Amino acid sequence: MCGRYANTKSGEELGRYFEADEVDAVALPASWNIAPTQRVPIVVDRLSKTDPDEVPPSRFVTSARWSLVPRWATELASKYPTFNARSETVSEKSTFTGALVRSRAILPADGYYEWHTTTGVDGKPVKTPHYIHDPVEGELSFAGLYSWWRPPVADGQQPAEWILTATILTRAAAGPAASIHDRAPVMLPREVVDEWLDPTVEGDQSLVDAMVAESDAVLERLELHAVAPLRGDGPQLIGPLGA
Template structure:
């Protein structure tokens, strides 16, 4: 899954990478958490024939998709991720995958590796620097009072071979050459873009061990991405041994009050 990610690029870099006309300036974000606003890119209105301008627009949505049919969102689990392998079969995500596919610009994401009884965080960032775009879904929910909220989720896939040792799932990464196909919900159905929803090639990300500062959503500065010392392989891979049970006291034939 993907429970935290980051977007540290400038708004100019996002505009250039995502092929946008413009976007409101925003500060770098080092620890984006569920229910917070996230920047997504969707297909815009059709432009004049022959125009070379990109047909895309950016907007902020709540990270945590709420299906349009939901009567009581509070009764639903927090839907920050959708499994790409089954999204087209689930009523929760099926309509969004068909009609409202999105791109989510990111500078990397965080994942936790289980080591013994602990979970150690890693920052997964593009090896060559810059940004990536996650495959996302968007849904606009209208509550009974008539107010609307735009919501979104990140599609996940099986982890690439080099990340599987940290976690078995990761976000679907959409390469720039596939942006137009992914966002084209007018002509392309989910089966037409199924090839995009695959694990990326190994080596796309560097895995950096970081401190547990990232665990708290109130920690939002660059210090949460500082590398910490690697555990020795033998320690990192070996599960913790259970503590030995205390031996019962010897029975010396006398009663004890304790």
């Protein structure tokens, strides 16, 4: 799973890295401790509203609420977590099936955290957070999905504004990260990001499975180190434990 991560790059920096056509004016502060339901940067490809068959999709960097809410939901808060979606079953879950077809996203990250559970001398579980990052690319591209949501409109009332929401796909862990946890985000190599985002391609389980296979290359080159318990925010959170 992925329940905490870091992103310190501005929208403009992400726009340059992902070769975006447009960057939203919404500015998000750098954070080394991003949690579910907070606003996070995402990258999406959008079809032209006037001529989708002739005009190529445009790339857009914006922000979304990290926990996907499908359009048919009646409330923003869900009874179960939706900040992650299991890649093995994403095409079977009604919460995510609509988004998988054409609403796929990248959630950029500097790195993410995972907790390694061991048994202490008293026999109780001890959880140690680890910071995980890509020393080669310096940027992680989490494969995700997005959905627009707004609350149902009561009779005689004006509709509320739409809220953009997003989730991160996860997979069985592999490579160095598998030593501390059995799950990991689906992290895409830069060369397959265009394929994942392309809204002219109808997304299905076979596309997800192909992206999971492509993510092996990223998982194998990750580096990780133990860090202190995550409290507050700031660059000190990713420093090696005891350094």
